[in-house]
Amino acid sequence: MATVIFFHSVYGLRSLEHEAVERVQAAGHKAFAPDLYDGLIARSIEEGFEFKDEIGWETICERAEWALAGLPASTVLAGFSMGAGVISSLWPKREKTAGILLLHGVAPIAENARKGLPLQLHLAEPDPFEPEEDVAAWRQAVERSGTAAEIFRYPGGGHLYTDASLPDYNARAADLTWKRVIDFLGAIDANA
Numbered sequence: 001m002a003t004v005i006f007f008h009s010v011y012g013l014r015s016l017e018h019e020a021v022e023r024v025q026a027a028g029h030k031a032f033a034p035d036l037y038d039g040l041i042a043r044s045i046e047e048g049f050e051f052k053d054e055i056g057w058e059t060i061c062e063r064a065e066w067a068l069a070g071l072p073a074s075t076v077l078a079g080f081s082m083g084a085g086v087i088s089s090l091w092p093k094r095e096k097t098a099g100i101l102l103l104h105g106v107a108p109i110a111e112n113a114r115k116g117l118p119l120q121l122h123l124a125e126p127d128p129f130e131p132e133e134d135v136a137a138w139r140q141a142v143e144r145s146g147t148a149a150e151i152f153r154y155p156g157g158g159h160l161y162t163d164a165s166l167p168d169y170n171a172r173a174a175d176l177t178w179k180r181v182i183d184f185l186g187a188i189d190a191n192a
Helices: 015-026 046-054 055-069 082-093 132-145 171-191
Strands: 003-007 028-034 077-079 100-104 118-125 148-155
Touching: 003 015, 003 055, 015 028, 015 077, 015 118, 015 171, 046 055, 055 082, 077 082, 082 100, 100 171, 118 171, 132 148, 148 171
Parallel strands: 003 028, 003 077, 077 100, 100 118, 118 148
Antiparallel strands: none
8 A cells, every 4th residue: 555645736725636635545545635725725826826925835845844744754745736846845855755646747856866766747738837848858857867757648638637627627638647646556555
């Protein structure tokens, strides 16, 4: 059984993250999704960025670190969009993490990333927040790092294509993403 922590997008902790926790738990894993916005939920992406700026990036990352305090060192770090950025602040301090799961956003590869560390990325194609040249540079960094990365692109959906509450939603891409995520976590569990 893997332990997974999901960090939310710029919108705040919403149904997307709650449903992710439920899916992962239904597959036999432990899962958590902390509220890094302390109850604030954005009605638009613009409002979400305002909340992020008001709270401050340092505070958001401190809250994420606190949420991890009681969890195993091997906890899988998972992030939705902005949550991928949160992972980038934690990953260098979590050398024993069992895996990295990036949904709708990339995170810089930690300089101390373990060779063979399971990493999975799911991105819309194209993604307005992840320009192709940035994704190409990220792929090169992944190759240099020696992590065991799987990169999946999904045409036809918007940035947060797994979020059924947004116009970005693409049911087919979302279903395939969740199948791949559950397989990824099952492989981590089998190798533990």
